[in-house]
Amino acid sequence: MRSFVIHMPGDVRRxxxxxxxxxxxxxxxxxxxxxxxAAMAAGTIPTAPGNLWRPEYPFRMGAGExxxxxxxxxxxxxxxxxxxxxxxxxxxxxxxREPLWSDAMSLIETHMRPDRVIRLPxxxxxxATRVVARAGAVKLVxxxxxxxxxxxxxxxxxxxxxxxxxSTRLDRPVDSFMQMHWATGQPVWTVLPCPxxxxxxxxxxxxxxxxxxxxxxxxxxxxxxxxxxxxxxPQRPRDL
Numbered sequence: 507m508r509s510f511v512i513h514m515p516g517d518v519r520r521x522x523x524x525x526x527x528x529x530x531x532x533x534x535x536x537x538x539x540x541x542x543x544a545a546m547a548a549g550t551i552p553t554a555p556g557n558l559w560r561p562e563y564p565f566r567m568g569a570g571e572x573x574x575x576x577x578x579x580x581x582x583x584x585x586x587x588x589x590x591x592x593x594x595x596x597x598x599x600x601x602x603r604e605p606l607w608s609d610a611m612s613l614i615e616t617h618m619r620p621d622r623v624i625r626l627p628x629x630x631x632x633x634a635t636r637v638v639a640r641a642g643a644v645k646l647v648x649x650x651x652x653x654x655x656x657x658x659x660x661x662x663x664x665x666x667x668x669x670x671x672x673s674t675r676l677d678r679p680v681d682s683f684m685q686m687h688w689a690t691g692q693p694v695w696t697v698l699p700c701p702x703x704x705x706x707x708x709x710x711x712x713x714x715x716x717x718x719x720x721x722x723x724x725x726x727x728x729x730x731x732x733x734x735x736x737x738x739x740p741q742r743p744r745d746l
Contacts, residue, residue: 542573554677561735563678564728582666609642610701620662628704636743
């Protein structure tokens, strides 16, 4: 299995963690993260104000979110271009958690397919509707609602094609996009408990553009309504 580590060139704060990932991950390669501000300035990125899919996303994407989405799309494209059955995609603040990581890799070796996406989350936010398999201390599950964050996932070639086809225009962050199995046609499996950690704070904070401070209460209400609408569209185990 190949691994792609998304990393912004010149980010010295995260370079040591990237060096560790290059030791920890199978057949790793660094993929240069896309500068979202530069991409927006070039005017070549088709975007929409959160209205391409239902439910509508209540916030406009920032430059950091656009750069993150385009970075993941670059990895999906590499999977297709290199005709890989699947590849691991890691963000540069990811850290492995042993022995859960080794158990998770055993599950991947047995159950990964080109038409699948398997999340390796850093936070235990998903509730399983079905347990598919177990290996050691971890289990592969079908989550009722796909969790946010894209710190680490395994993406198959057929899944990458589906995700690329559904994201020719961007209207929401990549993790929110990947929740929308009803729009992308791509179900997602998850490994629990979390076999990876996220070291964002220790590495200097998020690289995603922060939201404006104003109207915080209004924003939280909008966020809660959006998440409630997403929750009404669960993954159904019988369909997977």
